[in-house]
Amino acid sequence: MPLSQDEQNKYRDLYIKTAKEYVAQLHEDLKQLASGNETSDLIASIHRGAHSLRGQSDMMGYTSIKELTSFLEKIFDAKKISKMPFSEEVLRTFEKSVKAMDECIASIETTGKESDIEQVIEDLQKYSKLVDYKSI
Amino acid sequence: MKILLVEDDTFFREFYAKKLKESSLEVETATNGEEGLEKLKTFTPDIILLDIIMPKKDGFDVLTEMGKLQLIQKIPVLVFSTLGQEKDVERARQLGARGYINKSFFDYDKLYSRIVELAKR
Numbered sequence: 001m002p003l004s005q006d007e008q009n010k011y012r013d014l015y016i017k018t019a020k021e022y023v024a025q026l027h028e029d030l031k032q033l034a035s036g037n038e039t040s041d042l043i044a045s046i047h048r049g050a051h052s053l054r055g056q057s058d059m060m061g062y063t064s065i066k067e068l069t070s071f072l073e074k075i076f077d078a079k080k081i082s083k084m085p086f087s088e089e090v091l092r093t094f095e096k097s098v099k100a101m102d103e104c105i106a107s108i109e110t111t112g113k114e115s116d117i118e119q120v121i122e123d124l125q126k127y128s129k130l131v132d133y134k135s136i
Numbered sequence: 137m138k139i140l141l142v143e144d145d146t147f148f149r150e151f152y153a154k155k156l157k158e159s160s161l162e163v164e165t166a167t168n169g170e171e172g173l174e175k176l177k178t179f180t181p182d183i184i185l186l187d188i189i190m191p192k193k194d195g196f197d198v199l200t201e202m203g204k205l206q207l208i209q210k211i212p213v214l215v216f217s218t219l220g221q222e223k224d225v226e227r228a229r230q231l232g233a234r235g236y237i238n239k240s241f242f243d244y245d246k247l248y249s250r251i252v253e254l255a256k257r
Binding site for chain 1: 144145146147148150151189190191218219220239240241242
């Protein structure tokens with residue numbers, strides 16, 4: 001279950017600090033990916049970052065970041081065994097998703113609530129539906 | 137009771153270490169599997185809470201290594217997972233883990249009772 005409001009308030013600063021670190025790493029990793037430097041370590045790092053941020057966002061009750069990271073986690077889990085390259089459009093969708101996480105975290109920091117990133121979630125969800133998870 | 141919490145995620149590591157210490161449990165932490173295995177050379181916990189997806193050595197590597205060292209029969213391991221990791225949990229069970237806790241679904245009473253139950257065996 002998500003944390004109580006009291007516990008959320010108590011652990012919000014820790015969440016924001018660690019979430020910012022994951023998002024910064026995701027930006028860096030996606031930049032490497034867009035530069036054509038795809039390696040298994042890089043894919044594992046993106047998967048791990050999305051997985052960790054999904055877990056702690058779920059616990060804190062931040063559903064938008066949880067949804068975005070959940071799709072990224074699934075896509076990059078599948079990518080571990082897939083040779084299918086990402087198109088430029090898909091790479092831009094990933095980057096937009098991570099920027100939306102930045103926005104949400106900034107909003108949590110100032111207002112205590114996530115910003116509205118519904119469109120970005122829908123865009124990423126569209127791509128995630130194309131990934132064949134059955135092969136995982 | 138002594139706990140080894142092996143978790144790379146700072147948020148979960150700090151959160152659960154604090155909660156467990158508030159219940160007067162002795163808690164050692166490790167930030168990845170390699171560090172966890174190193175700790176086991178000098179620290180013998182009553183139970184291990186083990187994340188799966190970690191850098192360097194992951195949870196499966198830790199369980200495999202514990203099997204080789206015949207520690208898996210002596211120290212119960214609870215997998216620290218999140219929703220959607222059912223296959224990971226199953227693989228961990230095959231490697232000797234005794235069960236799992238969904239770390240995103242915070243239910244301290246359940247976690248504490250699982251720890252006590254497993255440590256008694």
